[in-house]
Amino acid sequence: MYYRRTLSDAQINRELLHVVFTTPMWWIVIVGLLGLVVGLAVIAVGFMFNQGLGVTGLRQPVFWGFFITNFVFWVGISHAGVMISAILRLSQAEWRRPMVRAAEIMTVFSLMAALTMPLVHAGRAWRIFYWIFPYDWSRGIWPDIRSPLIWDPVAIFTYLISSSLFVYTALIPDLAVIRDRGKGTWRYPVYAVLSLGWHGSPHQWKLQGMAGILLSALILPVFVSVHSIVSWDFGVSLVPSWHVTVFAPYFVIGAVHSGVSAVVTLMVIMRKLYHLENYIWEEHIDALARLLIVVATGWFFLFWLDLVFSLWTREEQEMVVWNLRLFEAPWGWLFLTFFITSYVIPVPLWLFKRVRRSFTWMLWTSLLVNVGMWLERFLIIVPGLVRKGPLVFDYGTYRPSPIEIMIVVGTLALVPFLLLLFSKFFPLIPLWEVKEGQKLIDHVQLGNVEVPALVKEH
């Protein structure tokens, strides 16, 4: 049982809205630095738009490089947020309460970061709309829905709109709290509009609870479909090593692995920066670490299947790509780094309770996973392209240019930048969920010990 601390509603409001009503110096400094990196990335994008894709390392035959790797990475990160939130809501897991909002909002911002990548990758971002939306009415040309380039934006826009609505619906009661605390300031009229006149009647609370369940149940299938569709960007092509049949579940579970790790990273950093010791406890990251052991092992199984399926067919093209990935420099070194950081180091460490309950250990191991998972996407995408194959007349290689590196680093800064901006205006932990959890706790005497007990409503 998790709820051991008794907190009053006023204390919860004060502690969780601290950054909304005051601006700490660390917030200004970090937002400034991250904003600077994002600004440099925007300049790099502008330079690339002006000069053309020639300033990147993309050359025949490698036309998918850092941008698409980063796109798949951020779509992956976005998956754990809503997945954790939706599964924990549906299963009424009590330990969900402090982490659902941060996980959901990370989904939204990761998706935004992911969406920038195909736009940048197109070189002429505005032209991407020609593929997606019906255009050129005078000639009667319509987009080809048989292309994965149509499936992707449809899936990602669906997921982005759904997860944004999911976040907003659960945010309404908390907006009313800020409205009430902000009387006499500029916040009152703004939050009065945003909270839509919320009163908190039993009927409204009942519908709020039902919305959580219904939206969770509806979003989970969308979450599975989105990364499956991203995997089909590769799966429906003829590039060696891209068309393995396990790609959809392999991508989905890889996304969960990297995404849950990102949630752990976020929870540990949030706890430290926002002084959330009363809300995020060792038990929470312990539970996430246990989930990660299962997810990582599932991911390892599908990774193994990917390898075995490729080798089992004894197709020459497949064997050549795996040989390149495993045994030729620099790919082999990258492969080793990816495998060690995403599985070999973190998973055995998570078997120890002391590690699972240590915020420092969990921060570094979860960061390692995402270093590895970024490399995993890179190693899925690029080696298959550098080989000479049917209808490809050159052997090639790929070296990212400084412009590409700057843009990728910019997205790594963009997500925490947006998260920090969000935290200035909205609480990162749902106040009403924590308050509800407080009502359902009690303590029972068992022999000589008093243990926390939880009352569950059915």
Place this chain on the structure above:
Amino acid sequence: MANRKLLGLFQEPQQVADAMNELKASGIAAEDIDIYSGSPFPEGSFGEHEPHHRLYMFPLVGALIGFAIGLLFTAGTQISYPLVTGGKPLLSIPPMTIIMYENTMLGAIIATVLGVLFESRLPKRSLGLYDERITEGYIGIIVDSPEDKAAQAESLMKAAGAEEVKHES
């Protein structure tokens, strides 16, 4: 006879439940009494009136609309620009299902959110009789009482432990 709104502010849930029982016993209809709280309580905690709702219909209707839009978009684009590939049928079903599926889910999700807002009677222009202490942990009972019973309702709420009873100005 005109009605008058009263808002009683309580600190303890038991006081609210007692006040609700007294108000209903005094002849005030359950539909004329509402509760405001800063966080959810288990259903029926205060013996409150629970209005009927049809939230479950919204995702179904939304899903149907989304499916229809998906079908229109996928079949319409292929028929409008016929591109026969490899002698295969013009309407390519597998990719159509991908887009129709996403549109169906999007329709269901948007309709669910609209349904929550509609059934919650949101947005509301004005808060009406309200107190900011409700989001600090207080529980409010709002009574839409006939003029002649307002004084009785106020005294009942005070007797049950209301810290303050506010009147609509």
